[in-house]
Every structure is written in structure tokens, then in C-alpha cells.
Amino acid sequence: AGAGAAPGFGFSFGGDPNANFGFSFGGPGGSGAGGGPGFGGGLDVFEELLGAFMGGRGRGARSSNPFGSAFPGAQQQQRGPPPGAAQEKPVFHEMHLTLEQLYGGTRKKIRVAHQVPNPWTGTAETIKELYQVKIVPGYRSGTKITFKGRSRSVNGMQFRLPPVTITIREKPHAFLSRTGKNGADLLYVCSLTVGQVLAGRTLRIRIPLPSGKSAEVTLKPGDLRAAAAEISMGGAEAGGNPNRKIFVKEKQIAALGMPRSGGLKTTYGSLVVRFEVALSRPAPA
Structure with a gap:
């Protein structure tokens, strides 16, 4: 260049585009010419430029997202529990059944009214759903049957x-009650x-x-x-209870109780018959 000419920048094409790119931007094959700026790769060019423009970080802040330095939010995916992952609170209901229904098993229907939010307005909507309940022979009072959450259109x-x-709730029976292990036995008290x-x-009694x-x-x-000997000895006064009951006898008959649910083979409890006599003191005159 002539004297007094403005300083210039010379560049000659070497015939290899990759080598020229590396020469200019510090990629493979060189770190730049004339002390020019160096970049680790093509994507770093945009990261450095955007980072400088937005007042962001320099090349020390690397991420898998080339625009992460300038736009930190761009590298964050929307997070949250997947659909249905949030634990749903169950709705509780009771079903009252007779001893006969629990003995033989049955199928019952129950209609449940759900209060659920409208997906558009957010207001509460009443959706009625019918559930088919299978009662297995031998179910006891307190047995719980759970239906999973479901979607409805x-x-x-x-x-x-x-x-x-x-x-499941068992209705009181007129003269039988469940007893024994797992409530498999039936108790009848004969006065x-x-x-x-x-x-x-x-x-002889028939039950x-x-x-x-x-x-x-x-x-x-x-x-x-x-029991007759105790009565003859004045059992009521001896106990001091005007309405004391004297135990007479207890008999068990196998396989006449409730079925035991859950086994491969159905088994049955026993029928327990308890005899007693009530002694009452005459009311004072």
C-alpha cells in the first residue's frame, strides 16, 4: 500500500472452503489470522454474537442449546407431572347388605354423583356414574372395593x-351374628x-x-x-344380679357357617349354638 493509505485487510482464497473458514473463525486448521477472533465451532459464532448482543455470557457458558446463553428460557422444557400422575383422592361410599347376600354373593349397582370441574369454565359439574359391584361369598363388614379413576366424555x-x-356394611340379622376367625362362624344364642x-x-330346635x-x-x-342344679341352689341370689344368665351348653356344627373368601377351594365356618337360661328375681310387692 502507498504511504498514507488507510490500513487494509488482505484475504486470498486458498481454494479450500473449510480451510478458509478455519482461518477466519479459528476452527479446525487454525486459530485465526492476524490475531483475529477465534471460535470453537460454527454454532459458537451465534452463541458469542447473541451473548454479546444480549449482554449474556461469553464462551465459558456452554450448553446443548446454541441459543441458551442469550435466551436461558429456551433451553428449559416445560416440566410437571405427566397426565394422571397426580394422586387422585378417592370418593367413599357404603353399601349395606344382608347376611344372606354376603353368604351367597351377589352383584349390585351403585350410582355415584361426582362433582368435577368443567375443563372449559372451571365451574363444578355433576357427573353421575354407574358402578357394577361384585360381592364375593363370605365378604365381611368393612371389606373395601375400589374402582380406579376413569375418564368420561x-x-x-x-x-x-x-x-x-x-x-361393605353388614345389616344386623334377626338372630344370627358372625364370630370366630375372620367372621366365618355363625352364632345363634338360644334362650x-x-x-x-x-x-x-x-x-330340639331348628335354626x-x-x-x-x-x-x-x-x-x-x-x-x-x-344348669338345673344351679337354678335349684338359687343362682340368681348367689350372683347378686336379678337378671343373671346361666350358661347351659354350647354346640358346634361344622361347615354350616359362612364361606371363607379368597381360597382356591371354598370352605365354611361352623354354626355355634349357645344355650342359656335367664334368671329373673321377682319384683318387690
């Missing part, structure tokens, strides 16, 4: 219904009169069962002897 809108837990015990005769059949239990004179 109503008028083109998707509603998410929460899980439903149904608790005798003082006259029946002192007579010392054979007694209706939840299966629809009946069981006959026999009480022989020898079974009454101990």
Missing part, C-alpha cells in the same frame, strides 16, 4: 372421575326358660340358615343337669 368435553372406594331346664327333657337351609340341634337331659 360428556357433550364433547372430557371429564376425569376420581377413584371410588365402596365399604331357655327355667321350666324347660328343670323339666330335664330332650329339646334357619342364610343358605336357605336349616339346622336341627338337639339338647339332651344330661346337657341340662348342671
